[in-house]
Amino acid sequence: MSATDGGRDPLTGEAPQAVLDEARRWWQTDIIDIHPGEIALRGYPIQELIGNVGFVDTIWLMLRGELPTRAQAALLEAALVASVDHGPQAPSIAIARMATTCGVPVNGAMASAINVLDDIHGGPGEQCMELYLEVDAELEGGGDLDEAARLVVQRHRDAGVRYLPGFGHRFHPLDPRKHPLLALVDDATADGVVTGRFAAIGRAVETAINVGRSKPIPMNVDGVTAVIYCELGFTPQHGRGVFILARSVGILAHTVEQLAQGGRIKGPVPKSIGYTYTGPARRPVPHEREP
Template structure:
């Protein structure tokens, strides 16, 4: 059972307990490393991984993680998070609030598929490790049966727009090169493809991997916790949100709504006109 912070503090615990950073006067330590050793040495993705997982990624693995961040950076104003940030920029609020408006739309539905896929991949891998006589295909089939029974969607497969997403092809090529070099196992990439193939067979139509699916497989290859996935995607898509919000701010258009100001694009389906009864 979770305890409140006050209860824990009353037992002599510190208020904030962290293994991430140790900050003192004229000294900043990150995961045991002096900050001055990290500045100018680590890449952005290496620093991100160090903060999240406590270790420094090799340069090749870090470039692969950075490729995931680049791939998810922007998907145009049709993406809800970007559209919201652009609309916010036309309403005269501060720029950081415009960015926050876009970021705050990222969650389970928009931006959460990678976390769902990673969770599924980690569960699948754990079952394979627990019983080495099981075949990957059988475990995947059982997982898909469970999803269908509970009417849950498989995250990371399918896209409303793309059927040959250029981001997917590139990320697979980069990841498979590291598999050949022995930098990553490739087990999660195979697992993701097994899920895609079996789902395609069940649906009797072409099913494509999407950016969330391949990003999930790569992040599992790097042993990143599934719970971090939405945050990582927010950092990735945040780049596009910042750029689009700035562009809209510079356009100096005011109060742009979610759709053009045309009566035929908005339909009222409520009660007919009515009036409150007069009180005597």
């Protein structure tokens, strides 16, 4: 910059202070503040958090801006524990193990697994939270809970939704995680930790889904963890993210176990089982074809 340009940036024409202010605004965050020899998460010095605050508390702090109460952290932790793993047949876990047998390192195997935690495998918890919030919106200004749940369930059915997220399970007739988690929510409600509003909504949706059914479709782990995350004030996007955090623990465990077991290029089924071919029968390649 020269005296003739008034000290302005020759490319942008802006004054030096304006350029500096823009640079400082380029990345803005309320989450972390670091300087040489200093790290603070949401204003808390890292050296004071270490040894005094647990990992679940830190998840809450990073996402919500403040530390949770011990009761809030305990309820969040229960939901995380319930979502850690569901066996090597779960697509994300299977992908991690297969990737490992293809020589992919831990980070690559975990990334491959996490990348499939989308709407179908990994998203129902977030979608169920949205469902509960839809019922909650129906109740604004008063209204009957059972009727609100019925209206929302019918709305989704009319839209062609075959499986409502958070209910039913292809493997468990009754998800063993449902009742323990709901009991913790009920205890937290009795202690004033949460309101119990979304536990009631979840149960009302379950009732609405099963009207007229001889074989009930019970709430599954996605449905009950959605209750917990809504009760704790998390957004649906948070719900998806914390599920991924929890399942990453199982993905890591299976990746490390497969590394120890060894194996090379394992597919989804053993070689002896093979697969079912449904294409044309063997046929010769024609010598003459239409131009």
